[in-house]
Amino acid sequence: MAGLADRAGFVRITFLAEWGDLSQLATAGLAARYDAPLSVFVGALAALLLIAALAVFVGSKLITRLPLRLVRRTAAVLFAAFAVLAAYEAVSAFVAT
Secondary structure, eight states, X not given: OXXXXXXXXXXXXXXXXXXXXXXXXXXXXXXXXXXXXXXXXXXXXXXXXXXXXXXHHHHHHHHHHSOHHHHHXXXXXXXXXXXXXXXXXXXXXXXXX
């Protein structure tokens, strides 16, 4: 079982990874538009919990059926592809202005 320090590290990393996320900006926009911050918060929290649970479930199933090395390499390739795509879109938007 993970210790308190491990859990605190997980919370810190998740917080930093999600800071400025598009869903965070959408949540702020919904809260401002509908003047119902509590309802928007509950909906956003429920969505985050469901997505995280789905990721854990699918990840645990993948790891039992596929070699860990393959899962890690596939994740690395996907993250690199997303980084290249994000950089291309950023440069394209910058050049277009």
